[in-house]
Amino acid sequence: MLEKELKxxxxxxxxxxxxxxxxxxxxxxxxxxxxxxxIKTTQLFKVYVE
Numbered sequence: 001m002l003e004k005e006l007k008x009x010x011x012x013x014x015x016x017x018x019x020x021x022x023x024x025x026x027x028x029x030x031x032x033x034x035x036x037x038x039i040k041t042t043q044l045f046k047v048y049v050e
Contacts, residue, residue: 031037 028039031039
């Protein structure tokens with residue numbers, strides 16, 4: 001039962017992350033369309049797994 005709930009929550013989080021990524025990409029496209037705006041992306045953090 002708990003495993004099923006965990007899988008459902010993981011799936012929900014996955015789809016929420018996809019939605020956030022899509023919305024961010026759309027906002028970036030809107031900003032790129034503005035005159036006089038220069039966009040430079042940088043990494044906010046790095047994750048190392050050992």
